[in-house]
Amino acid sequence: MSTTEKAPQGERGRAPQGERIADWMDGRLAIYKWGKLTRKVFPEHWSFMFGEIALYSFIILLVTGVWLTLFFTPSMAETVYHGSHAPLQGVRMSEAYASTVKISFEVRGGLFIRQLHHWSALTMVAALCLHTLRHFFTGSFRKPREVNWLIGYVTLILAILEGFVGYSLPDDLLSGTGLRIAEGVTLAIPLVGTYLQMFLFGSEYPGHDIVSRFYSIHILLIPGVLVALVTVHLILVFYHKHTQFRGAGRSENNVVGQPLVPVYTAKAGGFFFMVFGVLAVMAGVAQINPVWTYGPYRPDQISQGSQPDWYMGFLEGALRAMPPWEFAVGGYTVNLGVLIPAVVLPTIMLVVLGAWPFLEAWITGDKREHHLLDRPREQPARTAFGCAFIALYLVLFFGGANDVLAEHFHLSLNQITWFVRIGVFVVPAVTYIVTKRICLGLQLRDRDKLLHGRETGVIKRLPHGEFIEVHERLDREREYTLLSREITEPLPAPVAEKDGVRNPDLRKQSLRQRLHRWLYSGQIATPTPRELRQALDHGHSPNGHSPNGHSPNGHLPGRRGTVEEHGQAEEVH
Secondary structure (H helix, E strand, O other): OOOOOOOOOOOOOOHHHHHHHHHHHHHOOOOHHHHHHHHHHHHOOHHHHHHHHHHHHHHHHHHHHHHHOOOOOOOOEEOOOOOOOHHHOOOOOOOOHHHHHHHHHHOOOHHHHHHHHHHHHHHHHHHHHHHHHHHHHOOOOOOOOOOHHHHHHHHHHHHHHHHHHHHHHOHHHHHHHHHHHHHHHHHOOOOHHHHHHHHHHOOOOOOOOOHHHHHHHHHHHHHHHHHHHHHHHHHHHHHOOOOOOOOOOOOOOOOEEEHHHHHHHHHHHHHHHHHHHHHHHHHHHHOOOOHHEEEEEEHHHOOOOOOOOOOHHHHHHHHHOOOOOOOEEOOEEEHHHHHHHHHHHHHHHHHHHHHHHHHHHHOOOOOOOOEEEEEHHHHHHHHHHHHHHHHHOOOOOHOOOOOHHHHOOOOOOHHHHHHHHHHHHHHHHHHHHHHHHHHHHHHHHHHHHHOOEOOOEEEOOOOOOEEEEEEEEOOOHHHHHHHOOOOOOOOOOOOOOOOOOOOOOOOHHHHHHHHHHHOOOOOOOOOOHHHHHHHHHOOOOOOOOOOOOOOOOOOOOOOOOOOOOOOOEEEOO
């Protein structure tokens, strides 16, 4: 026999205290709805880690930057050094330089934090460059991610500008030389150059305001914009979901990977500490930017072998390679020796790469959403163009170190300079041709694998004495990945006139047709189901039949593989 006891009237139906607190928080923050975010799926491909490295480096930059602001003095007022570094005793210098030396030698852990900050900046820019190239070579910039491409691209440019402003703050001889170059580039801009120079420096170079102005830009303006851009970038990544490489079970309407909680959170957390640990080791054992060896900046001095941070090396190389051309117009000197390499060339490079998604969309006329990535070999023209762009950058980068190369390898400085001048035109062109041929060769190799299987390394002797290598049919997943490649046929030539009426858009259509032919001509078609059956019937597999016991054409997609309608992408764990 059981008994029933009623709870007191005041406690009847009252939820536990923890549940009441959770309900109170949910009513104001909607935390119960965050469960969907925890199931966000992330692909597992290694190339996606470049963006994470950039993000983690940025976090370290913010933390170390806040620490450095507590000890740095952003002033160009003159002082006499009486610190612990003996070689600089009694030397006149700016307070900015004196505070940098003090951080390095007198503040506990100051040198380590300075070097960690600098190494993190270099790593962030490098990771952003690789992240941008990954998006470019795989075509992830296509609809609906064009805006996110621009956001990431502007983030890269601002990170480079932030790095330049940051290493200009110590007011040492190396950074002062870089500022002198920046002043010359600003003055070379026609019509507005002198006004921009006075706006930046406040007076004739070097003035007394540049460090304090750059300091505000470095710790407030650009970091604030970067934080906003990174936030929007990540929101759009969550909204559009990640792209992924083609494969079994992957389509334009799903994302296959691991959920945010707990798998990806654990992996990302561990990866953050790995990045932090590597940067900390580099900061502890690899010296960088030893300002005390350069000395304070003096306008009448420059050190031999002066080199900027690596991401500004291409600009230095372009300036060194350009002949000193100039002419006068109406009493105004136009310095082409600075204007072309430092203003025109970087602007063209930035505009072309930034506008590429819109240019390619206009050429192809493709208005579909794309969530599956291309392999670089599948777009030979785009891949070759990207490699040619990298080759141009590297030629200019090594041109910026012509004095160092000449000294260490006992070469002629003039010969290196002429090599750079010629290489700017020759090396990218050769790189383009070679890269495109390699991509087409890889396409042929993929087609051969589909028709004849992969090489096994097993040598077999036929009854009539011939030796052959046994080929084995690819596994089903690999076959699907290779066969699902989309082949785009070149556009037909536009019609000059129709029914006696001249085509008003003939020039635009002709230009688009020529660009489309350049972008997509020469593609190696994937085998048709009929060709695969014929290859199988002719005994190209080791036993003359499918080694996996499946039909050779039971899983083959169409030639184009287009998707007519795209709904909200589904995430698959």
